[in-house]
Amino acid sequence: MKNLYGFLYHGLTQVSLLVFFFFSQSALSSEQSFLYQTYINKIVEDKKGYLWSGSQSGLKRFDGSDIVEYSFSSQNQIPFHWVLDIYVDHDRFILTTQRSGIWEFDPLTAEHRQIASDEANRLRNIRPFNHQFVAFGSEGLVFFDRNGIRQRIQFDHIVDLDVFRDDIYVLQREGGPQTPAKVYRWTGESMQELPISGISQIISTPDYLAIQGFGKLFLYQSEVEIQEVNHDVSQQLIGVSGDKQALLFFDNKVGDLYQFSKKDGFQRILETGLKHQSIKRIFQHRNGRIWLMSSQRAFHTKTPRFEHDPIHFGVTHNEIELAAHQGSLYMGSYGKGLFRYNDGTPEPVAIFHDQIDSYRANRIVKMHSDGALLWLATLDGLYSLDFSQGKLNRYLSELPSQMFHNVSVVDDEIFVCGDGSGFFILDRETLKVKVRLTDDSGLPTLEVLDALKVNEDTIWLSTTKKGIYAYDRVSQTVAEIPAEIDYMVLDLLAYGGKVYAASFGHGVYVLDHQGHLINHFYAGNDVLGFQKIDQSIWVGSRQGIYFIEPSSDQAYLFPGSRPFALSNAPMKHGEHIYAAGFFGMLKLKDYSFQEAAKTPVHISEAFVDTKRTINPVRLTLSHEAHNVSLKLVSLDYRHEQKQFRYRMDDGLWQPVYGQYLHLSHLPSGHHTIEVAGTNGVGQWSEQHAFLTIHVSPPWYWNFWSQLFYLSTLLMISAYVIRVLYVRSKAIHQIHKLLTEELLQGSEQKKQLKQALEQLREYAYSDTCSPMMQVCDQALRVLEHEIQSEPPSMMENQSLTEALPIMVDYLSQNFYIQTSLKIQLEQVTLPLSLQRDLYRMIYEILTNAATFSNGAKFELIIRVFNHKLWLMVHDEGMGLMKINNHATYNIGLFVLRQLASQYQARFEVITRKSKGSTATMTIALDEFVSQSKDFEINP
Numbered sequence: 001m002k003n004l005y006g007f008l009y010h011g012l013t014q015v016s017l018l019v020f021f022f023f024s025q026s027a028l029s030s031e032q033s034f035l036y037q038t039y040i041n042k043i044v045e046d047k048k049g050y051l052w053s054g055s056q057s058g059l060k061r062f063d064g065s066d067i068v069e070y071s072f073s074s075q076n077q078i079p080f081h082w083v084l085d086i087y088v089d090h091d092r093f094i095l096t097t098q099r100s101g102i103w104e105f106d107p108l109t110a111e112h113r114q115i116a117s118d119e120a121n122r123l124r125n126i127r128p129f130n131h132q133f134v135a136f137g138s139e140g141l142v143f144f145d146r147n148g149i150r151q152r153i154q155f156d157h158i159v160d161l162d163v164f165r166d167d168i169y170v171l172q173r174e175g176g177p178q179t180p181a182k183v184y185r186w187t188g189e190s191m192q193e194l195p196i197s198g199i200s201q202i203i204s205t206p207d208y209l210a211i212q213g214f215g216k217l218f219l220y221q222s223e224v225e226i227q228e229v230n231h232d233v234s235q236q237l238i239g240v241s242g243d244k245q246a247l248l249f250f251d252n253k254v255g256d257l258y259q260f261s262k263k264d265g266f267q268r269i270l271e272t273g274l275k276h277q278s279i280k281r282i283f284q285h286r287n288g289r290i291w292l293m294s295s296q297r298a299f300h301t302k303t304p305r306f307e308h309d310p311i312h313f314g315v316t317h318n319e320i321e322l323a324a325h326q327g328s329l330y331m332g333s334y335g336k337g338l339f340r341y342n343d344g345t346p347e348p349v350a351i352f353h354d355q356i357d358s359y360r361a362n363r364i365v366k367m368h369s370d371g372a373l374l375w376l377a378t379l380d381g382l383y384s385l386d387f388s389q390g391k392l393n394r395y396l397s398e399l400p401s402q403m404f405h406n407v408s409v410v411d412d413e414i415f416v417c418g419d420g421s422g423f424f425i426l427d428r429e430t431l432k433v434k435v436r437l438t439d440d441s442g443l444p445t446l447e448v449l450d451a452l453k454v455n456e457d458t459i460w461l462s463t464t465k466k467g468i469y470a471y472d473r474v475s476q477t478v479a480e481i482p483a484e485i486d487y488m489v490l491d492l493l494a495y496g497g498k499v500y501a502a503s504f505g506h507g508v509y510v511l512d513h514q515g516h517l518i519n520h521f522y523a524g525n526d527v528l529g530f531q532k533i534d535q536s537i538w539v540g541s542r543q544g545i546y547f548i549e550p551s552s553d554q555a556y557l558f559p560g561s562r563p564f565a566l567s568n569a570p571m572k573h574g575e576h577i578y579a580a581g582f583f584g585m586l587k588l589k590d591y592s593f594q595e596a597a598k599t600p601v602h603i604s605e606a607f608v609d610t611k612r613t614i615n616p617v618r619l620t621l622s623h624e625a626h627n628v629s630l631k632l633v634s635l636d637y638r639h640e641q642k643q644f645r646y647r648m649d650d651g652l653w654q655p656v657y658g659q660y661l662h663l664s665h666l667p668s669g670h671h672t673i674e675v676a677g678t679n680g681v682g683q684w685s686e687q688h689a690f691l692t693i694h695v696s697p698p699w700y701w702n703f704w705s706q707l708f709y710l711s712t713l714l715m716i717s718a719y720v721i722r723v724l725y726v727r728s729k730a731i732h733q734i735h736k737l738l739t740e741e742l743l744q745g746s747e748q749k750k751q752l753k754q755a756l757e758q759l760r761e762y763a764y765s766d767t768c769s770p771m772m773q774v775c776d777q778a779l780r781v782l783e784h785e786i787q788s789e790p791p792s793m794m795e796n797q798s799l800t801e802a803l804p805i806m807v808d809y810l811s812q813n814f815y816i817q818t819s820l821k822i823q824l825e826q827v828t829l830p831l832s833l834q835r836d837l838y839r840m841i842y843e844i845l846t847n848a849a850t851f852s853n854g855a856k857f858e859l860i861i862r863v864f865n866h867k868l869w870l871m872v873h874d875e876g877m878g879l880m881k882i883n884n885h886a887t888y889n890i891g892l893f894v895l896r897q898l899a900s901q902y903q904a905r906f907e908v909i910t911r912k913s914k915g916s917t918a919t920m921t922i923a924l925d926e927f928v929s930q931s932k933d934f935e936i937n938p
Contacts, residue, residue: 027740040298042086043283043291046107048615049600049635051285053298054083054095061107063604063633065659069615070110076614078105078112083484086127087133094133094146096123104146107616117147118142127163134168136161138925141170141186155191162202164209167222167755171202182212185223187350194223201237201245210235210247217247231266237294242284250292252281257290257301273299287680289637305559311348311584313339319567320580323367325374326387329573331580332364332376338385341585352385355392360402370409370428377404382416395431396424400450401446410453417448423461423471437461437471442478444469452492454499454513462489468501469858470515481515493530496550502527508539510553522546522555529569532576540566545579545586546682556682558588559638581903599676599685601644605631606691610726616691623668623698630661630673630691638680646675665793668697790846794838799829802838806845807859814849836898837861837870843895844872844918863924870920 029382041623042054051062058071059080070076080100087094093105094115101117121137128134132145139151141161155738159181160171170191173181180198184191201212208226211218217237219227221561230452235249235258249258249266255277257270312318315335331339331348337356339348356362357743368375376383381402381729382395396402401420408415413434414426422443425435436445444465452460459471460481468489470479474634489509491502498518501509507522526542539546544561548554561579561865564586570579577588606616607629613619621628644656661675675689699705755777791809794802800822807818829837848857858873898908902922912917 021035032858035042035768039295040293042082042281043293043298044086044088045285046088047091048095048108048602050107050602050604051087051635052093052107054081054086056098059083059095059105063602064635064637065602065633076110078110079114085124085126085135089128091796094126096126096135098122099151102144102149110614115146116144118149125161127161127168129163129168130166134161134163136170141168145903150874159278160202162209164220165222169202169204169209171199175794180214185481203237203240205240205247210237219262227262229260229265232259236268236279237527238279238886239284240584242286242288248282250282252276252278257292263514269826271303274299284673285637287638287745306561306585307587307589307590308564309585309587311341311580312887318584319584321367321583322571322580323369324571324573325369326371329578330367330374331685332367333584334363334365335359337362338364338376343671352392356383358595364408365404365864368408374407374603375407375414376407377407377416379403379419380843382407391497393712396433397645402563405447405449406451408451415451415453415459417451417461419447422446423448423451440467441471441476444619449488449490450492452494452499458513460492460499462492462501468511470516481511483510483511483515483517490527491529493532493537495532498536498550500530500548502529502539504528506870508548508553508555519553527567531569531571533572538570538577540569540579542566545588547591547905555686556678558591559681572863578802582656590658598687599677599679599683600635601675601685601687601689602633602635603630603675603689603691604633607631608695610802618692619694621666621693621695622694626664628663628666628693632659632661632675632677632689634677634679642680643678643682644675645677647671648673649675665693666693669696712820790842791840792839792874794835794873795870799838803859805839806838807843809851810845814846816849816855817855818845818859821858821860822860823860833902836902837868840895840898840904840920841870843891844870844920847891847895848872848874850919866923866925868922868924870922872918874917875915 011450024669025524031684040053040055044052044054046052050589053060053062058069058074058078061068061069062620068076070078072078080097080103080201082098084096084098089104093103093107095103095105097103099119100114101119102123103112104114104115118137120151121139121142122509123135123137123142125131126135128144132143134141134143134152134588136142136155139152139159140155142149143151143153155170155171155826156170157174158170159173162169168186171181172184173179174880181200183196183199184195185196185203186192188218196211196213196218197214200214200300201210201211201213203210205220209220211220212356217229217231217235218225219229231249232251234253234895235251238250239248240246241248241259245261246261248258248699249260251258253275255272256275257272258266258268260266270290272292277294277296277299279292279294281297281679283291283293285291288305290301292301311320311331313320313332313333313336314449317334319334321332323332329341329535330351330527331341336350337753338351340351341348358380361378363382364376365379366377373386377383377400382396382404384393384395385391385395394418395413396418397420399418401418403419403421404416404418405656406415406417408429412428412429414424414428416426417423418424422436422438422441424433424437425433426432435631440447443461445463446469447464448461449464450462454460454470457473459473461469461471461478461806465468466484467490468483469478469513471478480661483500485503487503487506489501490504493502495498497513499513500509504526505524507520508520508527509517509522512518520594522539522541528540531538531540533547537550539548539555542565544564544567545558546555547558549697558687564579564583566579566581568575568580570586570588574577577591578589580585603616606613606619607627608621608666611629616630619628632644634644634831636642642659644659645653646656646661646662647653653676659675663673671693673691673693674683675778678684754777790813791802791806797805803820803822807820810816841861845857845859856875858871860869860873862869898904899920904920904922906918906920908916908918
């Protein structure tokens with residue numbers, strides 16, 4: 001199996017190296033544009049973590065992938081160029097220029113203002129001093145604050161300046177660059193020369209002032225020298241480390257970078273290869289990345305975290321296995337046998353080659369040390385090496401298949417995984433076989449890749465078949481675990497109550513001890529093995545070195561290891577971690593990642609349709625804005641690919657594919673976008689970026705539209721409420737009137753009943769006189785009721801006879817005058833229609849008399865164009881609208897019911913100062929018949 005894996009990945013590794021080189025060059029293009037500027041005088045980091053350069057072309061901001069330029073000719077114009085120095089003062093830049101004076105610049109908003117116009121004096125080396133700033137120029141020292149220049153000290157030929165605590169130190173050189181300089185201390189009144197000769201550079205640290213001479217380094221505190229150190233003349237002092245704890249020197253002859261501390265002295269930390277570049281300045285990022293600046297350009301580099309030893313054993317597949325045994329590191333080749341590897345030896349040393357003479361036995365697949373013996377699983381047997389006796393032992397030689405995949409010592413047992421022979425458990429003391437599992441035991445195949453003791457009774461086995469199988473030592477049965485794993489598992493590791501499975505082709509599976517899937521990550525990658533190192537799990541893969549944090553099950557790439565295809569998991573030996581593969585050996589010197597959680601993550605730019613905004617904090621969009629693109633940056637400045645994810649309004653996290661987040665058709669309202677990102681090694685940063693987006697509503701749903709809708713709704717509601725109120729009040733009044741009429745009618749019935757009862761008694765007693773009295777009394781009651789009733793019914797009269805009686809009644813009871821005009825010619829009206837017309841006329845006239853403020857009315861009845869027209873004219877202005885359901889009484893109810901029966905139409909017209917006219921029309925075709933003579937049916 002290993003031969004097959006090696007054959008496939010030997011070619012893939014070569015291709016991956018070419019692809020990595022191509023994309024690395026592509027990724028460097030923007031950084032090269034940032035660095036290939038003429039006369040870069042300063043590189044600084046702003047409060048948010050962006051890098052800025054000051055050069056003759058102005059200012060440039062770098063976010064690791066793109067550049068934003070601020071200059072005379074760029075889109076972001078500023079009124080100055082040729083920046084000589086930049087000092088980061090909290091959230092502002094204080095910078096000096098060659099001809100435009102001193103400026104204050106806000107890196108977030110690009111707002112700028114001129115502090116002083118000091119065109120002739122080209123100021124350099126800005127330093128804070130006594131709540132203001134000091135710099136030097138051609139005319140000497142200049143003291144200034146944000147309001148302007150405060151003081152000038154004339155002192156010629158200053159070439160350098162630094163501030164240590166409460167003192168200012170200046171370097172004066174009257175000759176050329178090779179002329180020794182002098183160091184002076186400004187006391188506030190005069191310059192005092194320090195008794196040091198041959199000076200070339202001064203730099204301050206928090207603990208001391210460093211003064212470099214030719215071959216000497218002097219460390220001072222105030223006026224007292226605390227240390228003198230010899231060093232190579234070619235090493236030029238260029239700055240301090242990023243943590244301010246060490247001095248940095250550059251050797252221009254060989255291109256090496258050195259570090260000096262009072263505790264460890266001089267140490268070479270980097271071979272840059274930048275020979276004869278005249279490096280003058282340095283900037284070191286917190287992740288170790290270094291930028292070196294010369295008078296022509298800047299160079300990027302970084303302190304390597306590993307050493308690469310390109311070991312090749314002269315075999316087709318240079319897969320290397322590692323094992324630490326009795327203080328030494330051993331390497332197993334795939335065809336050349338076993339070697340000892342120690343730091344400092346020119347080449348690995350061959351071990352036991354005289355005893356292992358089989359070519360297949362020299363193909364070492366797995367190695368394991370139990371402290372006393374070094375165990376080897378090869379393609380031609382299982383071996384143990386006893387270095388104390390120089391003895392080689394072979395086991396299980398009676399098996400027909402001598403190919404073994406894995407060997408491990410667990411407690412007092414040895415687990416052996418065979419290729420074609422199944423799985424074995426050997427007793428550690430007797431080296432006898434205790435358990436052998438084959439296909440008869442339930443294994444799906446005899447090719448077992450790894451074994452893991454999950455608990456005292458259960459051993460998990462991974463085979464070349466998909467899935468993992470559990471062997472129960474109590475029942476001696478083999479069964480597949482519940483989790484469905486569709487890819488071949490090469491390695492198993494138990495850690496923190498979980499089991500990690502290395503999948504060939506599909507990443508890492510995380511399971512509980514019952515075999516249920518908990519997590520799955522790093523999908524699509526080939527994981528070859530795990531190793532517990534300190535508090536993390538280290539992973540060897542074909543895509544580099546990763547480590548897993550068990551608390552979060554997040555996999556992080558070790559910086560710079562992506563081009564290296566490993567053959568197994570890394571391992572710790574001594575103070576370092578070692579990893580091996582096709583490429584040879586890697587030695588990881590620094591594998592701490594404490595700074596990763598503090599990597600700044602920002603939304604550097606926003607594009608709303610075609611409008612661009614830098615450093616957006618809040619965006620206001622119109623409803624018509626369809627597309628929003630946000631550029632996401634992780635300011636780690638390492639070339640490894642970074643990942644991003646986002647969530648909106650505290651929702652679920654969503655992945656971002658690439659560096660741009662695209663949003664479209666956002667709903668109206670306020671939205672909060674939260675963005676998280678990883679650093680260059682894949683660790684998610686605790687620092688998140690936030691953006692507030694307000695999307696304006698459409699015109700039909702803005703504030704004024706909503707106010708209009710609300711006002712309209714309130715008006716309609718008020719109208720409906722009033723109608724309901726008037727109706728309820730009218731119905732209550734009608735109910736009251738009906739109740740009174742019923743009570744009155746009941747009283748009259750009681751009186752008539754009493755009269756009839758008395759008549760019956762008098763009739764039986766033959767008494768006439770009282771009987772006549774009772775009859776007269778009952779007749780008077782009935783006559784009074786008949787006379788007091790309004791003429792609302794036509795009774796047995798005709799329409800022409802009943803209408804004058806109605807008019808007379810209205811005149812007596814309402815004090816109004818009503819003229820009557822009836823024009824019904826050649827029309828015969830049925831009696832039912834006459835009665836209904838009479839009732840409708842009665843209700844119209846009583847309504848007009850009740851609610852109108854007029855005293856004279858005119859009633860006209862006529863037939864015209866097959867319609868009956870009924871018109872009531874009022875000289876006042878008070879006719880009520882008959883169709884208005886808000887005015888509700890029993891008369892109008894009766895009127896509307898009768899009008900609806902005949903499909904009558906009403907119309908009320910009011911003319912100013914001319915009264916009102918109510919008109920009712922009824923189509924007669926369906927209700928009357930035509931005749932020559934006018935006739936009113938009795």
